[in-house]
Amino acid sequence: MQSRPWLIDAHLDLAYNTLEGRDPTLPLEQYRAADPMAKVQRATTTLEELRLAGVRLCFGTIFTMPQGKNSMSDATIPGYTDHAGAKQQARQNLDVYHRWEDRGLIRLLKTRQDMTDHLDSWTPDSPLGLILLMEGADPIRDAADLPYWVDQGVRLIGLAWQKTRFAGGTATPGPLTDAGKELVQAMKDLGLTVDASHLDDAAFWDTVEIGPQLIASHSNSRALVDGNRHLTDDMVRAIAGCGGMVGLVFCNSFIRRGWKRGQPRPTLGDLALHAQHYANLIGWQRIGLGTDMDGGFGAEGSPDPIDRYRDVPQFLDAIPTEHREAVAHRNWERWLRERF
Ligand SMILES: [Zn+2]
Incomplete structure (x- = not known):
């Protein structure tokens, strides 16, 4: 276990979990005991679990939930219906990260200098480094509002989750809207990165045409699982062609075609x-x-034999030895040092 390489994880929803009444600052056993979602999923991820797995840096989302769309849980968070509501939720996410930073639990990496300092001076006592990724762009009023969010530290933005005012999204197809095209152009001008995960195909190709920096923070392959949540081969080539990266997502229904909760779980080999x-x-x-x-998918929705986040590094055993360190952190690290 000790010999496994350290990790960069490009997609965690740490703050949003607190909006659902969870506390990822607790050790996992306490977190599970106090978890309001315990009936629907077995929690896996706390700050301590991330440390035990060797995660030194992650992209932490500012995630906002539109009204009436939380199919994964019985959480009672009211969803947003307009920009103001989305912005309010986004501010709540930000407040969580700021409180954790005040407690020394994380370090927000807002600039290239912050990021390189964090990686270059990392010690086992260092807090988790966290780069802000906005998942679903409805908290942004319009392109002119973008500098405000950059000041807050947001460096990557996924325009869609489900459809937003800017782009078609998962199971809600559509192109970039006019406002979406303006936002992507403004992101390109500011050197920000578009996260293509959740973008519908039409919106994806509109984005490629504008030409911002592009990654997919958490997306598996549509060659293996159907639906617009996953990347076609052409999309993967387009992301790589502009110097981007793709993050593997550990959600069973995104790993095995047709998988449903209660069925035998796919394995880490299936993810590989x-x-x-x-x-x-x-x-x-x-x-x-x-x-x-x-x-939102819990241990039940994660590949076998994962029960908690500290098990994630076992995935590396399922890929060729010579590529383990690259997939664990070196590829994201290179992208960050070149592009962030
Ligand atoms: Zn997502």
């Missing part, structure tokens, strides 16, 4: 099939982790 498929298209140098392990 997505990595191998990507590698066949673009090589191993643009593949990393974007586990989404606290994204």
Whole structure:
């Protein structure tokens, strides 16, 4: 275990979990005992679990839930219906990260200097480094509002989750809207990165045409699982072609076609099939982790034998030895040092 490489995880929803009444600052046993979602899922991810797995840096989302759309849980958070409501939720996410930073639990990495300092001076006592990724852009009023969010530290933005005012999204197809095109152009001008995960195909190709920096923080392959939540081979090639990265997501229904809760779980070897498929298209140098392990699917929805986040490094055993360190952190680290 000790010999496994350290990790960068490109997709965790740490703050949003607190909006659902959870406290990822607790050790996992206490977290599970106090978890209001315990009836629907077995929690896996706390700050301590991330440390035990060797995560030194993650992209932490500002995630906002539209009204009436939380199918994964019986949480009672009212969803937003307009920009103001989305912005309010986003501010709540930000407040969580700021409180954790005040307690020394995380370090927000807002600039290239912050990021390189964190990686270069990392010690086992260092807090988790966290880069803000906005998942679903409805908290942004319009392109002119973008500098406000950059000041807050947001460096990556996924325009969609489900459809937003800017782009078609998962199971809600559509192109970039006019406001979406303006936002992507403004992101390009500011050197920000578009997260293509959740973008519908039409919106994805509109984005490629504008040409911002592009990654997919948490997306598996549509060659293995159907639906617009997953990347086609052409999309993967387009992301790699502009120097981007793809993060592997540890959600069972995104690993095995047709998987439903209660069925035998896919394995880490099944997840490795997505990595191998990507590698066949673009090589191993643009593949990393974007586990989404606290994204609402729990241990029941994670590949066998994962029970808690500290088990995540076992995935590396399922890919070729010579590429383990690259997938664990070196590929994301290279992308960050070149592009962040
Ligand atoms: Zn997501």
